[in-house]
Amino acid sequence: MAAQNKLFHIIIFALVLLVAFPVEQANAQGLRVGFYKKTCPVAEKIIRTTTARYISRVPSLAAPILRMFFHDCFIRGCDASLLLNTTNSRRPAEKDTPPNQQLRGWQVIDAAKAAVEKRCPGVVSCADILALVTRDAVSLIKGPFWQVQTGRRDGRVSNANDVRGLPAPTDNITSLKRQFAAKGLSVKDLVVLSGGHTIGNSHCSSFTTRIYNFTGKGDADPSMDKNYVRQLKAKCKPRDTTTIVQMDPGSSKEFDAGYYNMVLKRRGLFESDSALLRDSSTQAYVQQQARTRSSTFFKDFSTSMIKLGNVGVLTGRAGDIRKKCAFVN
Ligand code: HEM
Ligand SMILES: *[C@@H]1O[C@H](CO)[C@@H](O)[C@H](O)[C@H]1NC(C)=O
Ligand SMILES: *[C@@H]1O[C@H](CO)[C@@H](O)[C@H](O)[C@H]1NC(C)=O
Ligand SMILES: *[C@@H]1O[C@H](CO)[C@@H](O)[C@H](O)[C@H]1NC(C)=O
Numbered sequence: 001m002a003a004q005n006k007l008f009h010i011i012i013f014a015l016v017l018l019v020a021f022p023v024e025q026a027n028a029q030g031l032r033v034g035f036y037k038k039t040c041p042v043a044e045k046i047i048r049t050t051t052a053r054y055i056s057r058v059p060s061l062a063a064p065i066l067r068m069f070f071h072d073c074f075i076r077g078c079d080a081s082l083l084l085n086t087t088n089s090r091r092p093a094e095k096d097t098p099p100n101q102q103l104r105g106w107q108v109i110d111a112a113k114a115a116v117e118k119r120c121p122g123v124v125s126c127a128d129i130l131a132l133v134t135r136d137a138v139s140l141i142k143g144p145f146w147q148v149q150t151g152r153r154d155g156r157v158s159n160a161n162d163v164r165g166l167p168a169p170t171d172n173i174t175s176l177k178r179q180f181a182a183k184g185l186s187v188k189d190l191v192v193l194s195g196g197h198t199i200g201n202s203h204c205s206s207f208t209t210r211i212y213n214f215t216g217k218g219d220a221d222p223s224m225d226k227n228y229v230r231q232l233k234a235k236c237k238p239r240d241t242t243t244i245v246q247m248d249p250g251s252s253k254e255f256d257a258g259y260y261n262m263v264l265k266r267r268g269l270f271e272s273d274s275a276l277l278r279d280s281s282t283q284a285y286v287q288q289q290a291r292t293r294s295s296t297f298f299k300d301f302s303t304s305m306i307k308l309g310n311v312g313v314l315t316g317r318a319g320d321i322r323k324k325c326a327f328v329n
Pocket of ligand 2: 086
């Protein structure tokens, strides 16, 4: 009788597993390359053509688009919550906060979405479109190309308060490592993805305290190259909120390993860039990329971007496929 009872339990357990496992698998399976192969085979091509149309005219848009993807993934996961507009002024969206108001290129995402919707309405998520446009924009400015895993779904919530989860330019290495670890990203991902600063610009206001009043005594960060501080002061006055400077001077439109040269020469623009010299493993990576001609940066960047693209994704039946990226359905 006891043996029969035990067998009964085993059978029930097996049945429960059978029912639960396919569901589990669909979620754990998560993203995959070619998710839209059957449902919208032209999607990736349409997105690339649309992105190319914008980037060929305005290559400088690649940088804010790359940063847009990073911000989306760090706030509530890569769910396109960053793309949502504020609809109730008492509850502002992520988009309407200082770090995200610096972003540009929303029109590229909207154009890609509109073009895809025309061919396959209601199939391709805004979160996947952002991931694909980002890859295309980076590769179109001679950066690396990687296979984008797709199958993300769009979130329904965008809350300005959540942007506190973004790293700040004043963050130290301990804090940066902690913030990346909290997203399942390694110390290597931190040093590799920081290489995104090889393109684009920064507003003076993101670093004026560092060059004018680092400890509150009218000083500059002593860990910065003195000539670099002088050059930055010539471009940026203490309360300047509009001027922009190139983050990788001279090659800020080219996706290359030049960023690591700058960091190694104590010319990292933010404390968060210089911080990479304060940890033995990130420092070793900076030195390695700055010194070797055959840099592994492109390969590493591709790997880390795929990992970044998996942070907190909604899959399966979670979330929506938005009709317009700026609004929930
Ligand atoms: C590690 C922590 C990071 C911090 C603290 C940080 C901070 C910043 C800041 C303060 C700016 C300048 C914004 C402005 O003043 O206009 C900036 C720009 C930028 N960031 Fe980061 N960032 C980080 C990581 C990343 C990552 C992981 C990526 C992408 C892989 C990225 C890509 C960019 C790009 C491309 C720009 C230039 C944007 C433009 O040209 O408009 N950043 N970042
Ligand atoms: C959404 O917000 C952006 C600013 O973030 C604005 O330019 C755009 O016009 C808004 N879209 C709509 C349809 O209201
Ligand atoms: C790093 O920053 C964190 C948070 O701002 C702070 O608590 C910590 O003391 C800092 N660590 C070092 C070594 O400066
Ligand atoms: C520098 O920082 C100190 C302390 O935060 C502040 O009292 C002072 O007004 C600042 N000076 C300038 C020029 O901003």
